[in-house]
Amino acid sequence: MKINYISVCMNPQLWGMVLVLVITYLFFEKKQVSEKEILQYIRDSDTIVFTNFIFIDENLHKHYHYTFFKNPLKQSTGYSTKEYILLEDINRKKYFELDYYRGISFMSHTIKKKDTIYALVNNNDLKNHKLGTRKKPIHILLFYDNEKYKNLYINEKQYLINVKEYLSYDR
Numbered sequence: 001m002k003i004n005y006i007s008v009c010m011n012p013q014l015w016g017m018v019l020v021l022v023i024t025y026l027f028f029e030k031k032q033v034s035e036k037e038i039l040q041y042i043r044d045s046d047t048i049v050f051t052n053f054i055f056i057d058e059n060l061h062k063h064y065h066y067t068f069f070k071n072p073l074k075q076s077t078g079y080s081t082k083e084y085i086l087l088e089d090i091n092r093k094k095y096f097e098l099d100y101y102r103g104i105s106f107m108s109h110t111i112k113k114k115d116t117i118y119a120l121v122n123n124n125d126l127k128n129h130k131l132g133t134r135k136k137p138i139h140i141l142l143f144y145d146n147e148k149y150k151n152l153y154i155n156e157k158q159y160l161i162n163v164k165e166y167l168s169y170d171r
Contacts, residue, residue, distance in 0.1 A: 125139065
């Protein structure tokens, strides 16, 4: 069987499918974040303490990324999900979002009962005047309620995942 390559290449349906794949890849595939960027973000972060705050939204989930390029045969929705809680800091007059990427944690059930929350916050994000509103809160990727147990809710591995996903999709 002989294939006529000219007619295959001139097929508008084929080019349409190729165009859809290219556009999908360009708009929905994540930006590659280097380890250097992740470590710099962490170095630029300091602990702040919340003592006068209210939770605005609790235990929310959000799809922040879709892909079918990694494994098109995998039986999944292709969505990556994060759990988050929005809080308003009365003292700072800013909004913050406690984030947990790639999965479901139990954080909202326990953290919302606490009077004090410690959080690692990026100084650049904290100083950015465009962030801190209800629509554009400052993201918190590591938080805890006891100074002695910094990794009670989010361990080091999960913190690195949170930073990478935040820098790739939400920043």
